[in-house]
Amino acid sequence: xxxxxxxxxxxxxxxxxxxxxxxTAHGFIFTSGQIPIDPxxxxxxxxxxEAQTEQVMQNLxxxxxxxxxxxxxxxxxxxxxxxxxxxAAFNSVYGKYFPEGAPARSCVQVxxxxxxxKVEVEVIAAQG
Numbered sequence: 001x002x003x004x005x006x007x008x009x010x011x012x013x014x015x016x017x018x019x020x021x022x023x024t025a026h027g028f029i030f031t032s033g034q035i036p037i038d039p040x041x042x043x044x045x046x047x048x049x050e051a052q053t054e055q056v057m058q059n060l061x062x063x064x065x066x067x068x069x070x071x072x073x074x075x076x077x078x079x080x081x082x083x084x085x086x087x088a089a090f091n092s093v094y095g096k097y098f099p100e101g102a103p104a105r106s107c108v109q110v111x112x113x114x115x116x117x118k119v120e121v122e123v124i125a126a127q128g
Contacts, residue, residue, distance in 0.1 A: 011062035013037035016114075022063050027128040029067040033080065034059040035117040044115050049086040052118045053093040061097075064125055071097045073125040079107040080120040090119060 007022040007029065008014075015021060015032070022031040036055035038045045039062075046052045064070060081090060087107070095102070103123070113120050 007063060007066045009062050009066040011039060011065075012059040013039045013042065022067060024067055024127065027126060028075075029064060029069060029123075029125045029127060031060060031063050031123050031125075033078075033120040033122040034063070035114055035120045037115070044117055049081075049083075049089045049118045050093050053090050053121075056119055056121050057093065057097050060121060060123055064123070067125070067127060069125050069127055072101070073127070074098070074103045074123045075126055076124040077103050077105045078122050079105060080110045080113060081107065082110065082113050082118045084109040086118060094121075 004023050004025040006020045007024060009021065012021055012034065019032050022029050034056045036044050036046050036052035037059070038055060039059065044052070046055050061071070064073070079090070079094070081087065
């Protein structure tokens with residue numbers, strides 16, 4: 001039995017480097033950070049923090065679904081914002097995905113994100 005397995009879905013952006021969309025190991029799914037790339041175009045189409053957050057969460061939805069889980073199984077998120085002034089607007093979208101029992105979370109401002117994204121989110125979810 002493999003210690004880890006790679007998850008991949010065509011409904012989320014393909015990895016643009018030496019990483020996987022997600023890995024399953026020991027009953028958990030560990031996603032790579034998702035930025036707001038539209039998987040249909042391979043580009044960031046959204047311009048507002050709200051629209052970019054929505055795209056990120058949709059990308060994560062499809063990666064998690066490939067592992068057989070939904071947002072209610074997420075136990076930890078790490079969120080990266082290019083501008084902490086976007087915190088409230090980010091939360092307004094992010095919060096819709098966790099209406100009950102929100103996961104543990106870290107949220108930090110970073111100097112820059114790939115492709116000029118405003119937001120990136122990675123999650124850990126329990127499979128079992």
